[in-house]
Amino acid sequence: MKGNCGKLLRIDLSSSNFSIEDISISLYRQYIGGMGLATYYLNKEMTGKENPLDKENKIIIAVGPLTGTIAPTSSRFGIFTKSPLTNGYLESYCGGDFGKEVKKCGFDVIIIEGKSKESTLIEINNDSVKFDHNKNLIGLKSSEIKEYFKSNYTGWSNLYVGPAGERNSKISGVFSEGRCAGRGGAGAVFGSKSLKGIVIKGDKRVDVYNKEEFMKDVNETLRELRSSKAVSHLKDVGTGNIIDIMNFFESLPNRNFQNKCSKEINNFLPQNLKKAWKKSVACFNCPIACSKIYEFEYEGMKIELDGPEYETIWSLGINLDIYDLKTVAKANYICDEYGIDTISTGNIIGFIMELYEKGMIDSKHIDGVVPEWGSSEALIALTKLIASGKGFGMEMNNGVKYLSSIFEGSKAFAMHVKGMELPAFHPSGNYGISLGYAISNRGGCHLHGAVLSELFGGADRKKHNNKVNMLLKNIGLINVINSSILCYFVSNGIGLKEISKMIKSCTGIDYKDPSEFEEIGLRINKLCMDFNKKCGYSKEYDKLPLRSFDLGTNKDILSNMIEEYHEFMMNVK
Known part of the structure; x- marks a missing residue:
């Protein structure tokens, strides 16, 4: 083999x-x-x-x-x-x-x-x-x-x-x-x-079926990646290169998704992030090198941090009305030290800050922390509380879905899908993003088919036409990438044509053409759906937080899109 x-x-x-x-x-x-x-x-x-x-x-x-x-x-x-x-x-x-x-x-x-x-x-x-x-x-x-x-x-x-x-x-x-x-x-x-x-x-060699053909296919892939402007931006600035674009298109959530953009992002603009990074780091055999190293001092120590990247700058910064990179980096470091997800952590803190804003929680409930928007002190204190699991921090470790069940009247602004907190792309008014979030098999996620291209001019984000087809094509591609396994970011420069060639010359398996790989990707998606069904999920769980419909997404239109998606997936074998 x-x-x-x-x-x-x-x-x-x-x-x-x-x-x-x-x-x-x-x-x-x-x-x-x-x-x-x-x-x-x-x-x-x-x-x-x-x-x-x-x-x-x-x-x-x-x-x-x-x-x-x-x-x-x-x-x-x-x-x-x-x-x-x-x-x-x-x-x-x-x-x-x-x-x-x-x-x-x-x-x-x-x-x-x-x-x-x-x-x-x-x-x-x-x-x-x-x-x-x-x-x-x-x-x-x-x-x-x-x-x-x-x-x-x-x-x-x-x-x-x-x-x-x-x-x-x-x-x-x-x-x-x-x-x-x-x-x-x-x-x-x-x-x-x-x-x-x-x-x-290990010391075993990884042998390929046709070395000469595989080398040719790899070089073709590299050429495509190196000629991609999106890949070039990732290499130059890292994932934070899109912050200003998301803000311009009113797709950058602020204050727990109450707002769709912010006027205070200057410190996080790509040109300023580029000045802050000490160096770039790449995974094995990666031409993209999206990781950027940031140096700062924390509690008397000199820290070299991989990041913060886009999602973390948003979740622990912009989402909370905090615009200081060093403060975000400190919170990022605490999350890494204790081993917690920065996206969920920032969402949880944003949810707590909104509870406080609405008078639904007081500082006594959260170990004396005053969780006001824009408070760097509150960010660090709450991050430590969640990371250590002490006091109310243990409750916060269960996520916003759980928290909304113990604070009456808060479910409308608990920003999750299936229990997983949403990432840094506002769904409201963006039908491809809304659909991708709603049907994602692992919960609130933009990496498994959401039509991100609508935020970069690839489609009209405010229209729903053809978004189901675009989503299905994305799912087919991403699932093949994740089965190969390559980095998600290669989708910025290559497609099934290049990936299918490499897999065929690598394995010698007689896959027919790129269209067969799309079919395989959708078949894998059906497997994921089957597992969720065994876990008790049905299409009734494919829905967005209520706040999403207050700011631009039409609930009936989205429901019809979800129905169309499920009708298609029923026929996938």
């Missing part, structure tokens, strides 16, 4: 045993790898009735046929499980070197099941697995465990959770070498299994 390894590593934490299984080539033909394979196994091995934080839930780590090759951005991996935040399907992706090492160990899929009786660090060295129960790792923050790995596992790649994951925070992520699979609470699933992390090292 070329490109793919054809092997699955199954790890049972309850018994500290492991086994290696074959993966049928027919599954690669149907689902490519990565997201496709992982979602197939989630459906096959789980009923959907499992409590996400019980031992019956499974963690699936998957890579794709292009992982570990010379294909651009091919170092990523995905984590798949049942989300403790949404109680439904969860996929979350991460860069770094971990995915490459999974492939070099000879595996396409790792399934982790059961629960350890004590805190565990899994060591994977090629096809050998060991279980380390070092109690000294318990409670280590990100900077501390990175130092431990540096001293004890030189040459290994790593994956870990912070203290928030250990105590099952529903907004905790899984980190790898400073990168993060952040959304949906995968860190809590690790913590519920007493899994502190994984270290991995």
Whole structure:
């Protein structure tokens, strides 16, 4: 087998045993790898009735046929499980070197099941697995465990959770070498299994089917990426390059989505962000290098932070009426240290600030913090409260959906879909974004088909015509990217034509043409929907927060679009 390894590593934490299984080539033909394979196994091995934080839930780590090759951005991996935040399907992706090492160990899929009786660090060295129960790792923050790995596992790649994951925070992520699979609470699933992390090292080669053809296809892809203006902006400034565009098109949420733009964004304009960054950093084999390093001092320490990136500048800054980059960076650093998602954290704080604004909560309720809009002190204090899980911080770790259930009259401004807080693109008046949020399988998310192009001139954002078709094409493309596995940002420069060529010359599997890959992408989407159905979801859950309809989105039009989407997906096989 070329490109793919054809092997699955199954790890049972309850018994500290492991086994290696074959993966049928027919599954690669149907689902490519990565997201496709992982979602197939989630459906096959789980009923959907499992409590996400019980031992019956499974963690699936998957890579794709292009992982570990010379294909651009091919170092990523995905984590798949049942989300403790949404109680439904969860996929979350991460860069770094971990995915490459999974492939070099000879595996396409790792399934982790059961629960350890004590805190565990899994060591994977090629096809050998060991279980380390070092109690000294318990409670280590990100900077501390990175130092431990540096001293004890030189040459290994790593994956870990912070203290928030250990105590099952529903907004905790899984980190790898400073990168993060952040959304949906995968860190809590690790913590519920007493899994502190994984270290991995392999020395196997990743062979491709037709080296000459693959090199040709890779070079064609690189040319397309290098000629893309969007990729150039990412390389130059990072993800923050779109802040002024989103603000101009009234799509940049402010004050918990009460407003669609802000007059105070000068500090976050691309030209000013560019001056603030110390250097650029790229994942393995990535020509984009979107990560930007920011230096600042915090509590007497000199900090080098990867970011803040666009979503974090918004969630911990603009959304809260805070416009100081250093303050946002401090909050970002606290989130990283404890291992929590910055998007959910900022949304939760914005929700608390609006509760306070409306007189629905007082400072006594939140450990004396006065959560006023624009307060840097409140941002840092509330971030620490959420990160540590102390006092009311433990309640806030459950997300805005939960919080809205305990504050009567607040559900209208609880900005989530299926329990996952919304990202930094205002849905109101943007029909492609609204539809993408509403039907997203993992909850409030812009990365799984939302028609972002309508915010960049690719369509009239205020019209709904053809948006369902555009969404379906996006879903097909993104699911192929996530099954390959490549970075989402390649979609700014290439499409199914380039990706399908690389997969075919890499694997030798006789896929027909790019249209077949679109069909596979939609088939994978159907698998995600099937898993959510097993978890108790139906199309009645595909809806936006009520506030979205106050500022420009017509509820009836959106309902018709959602119905059209479901009618199409019913016929996907």
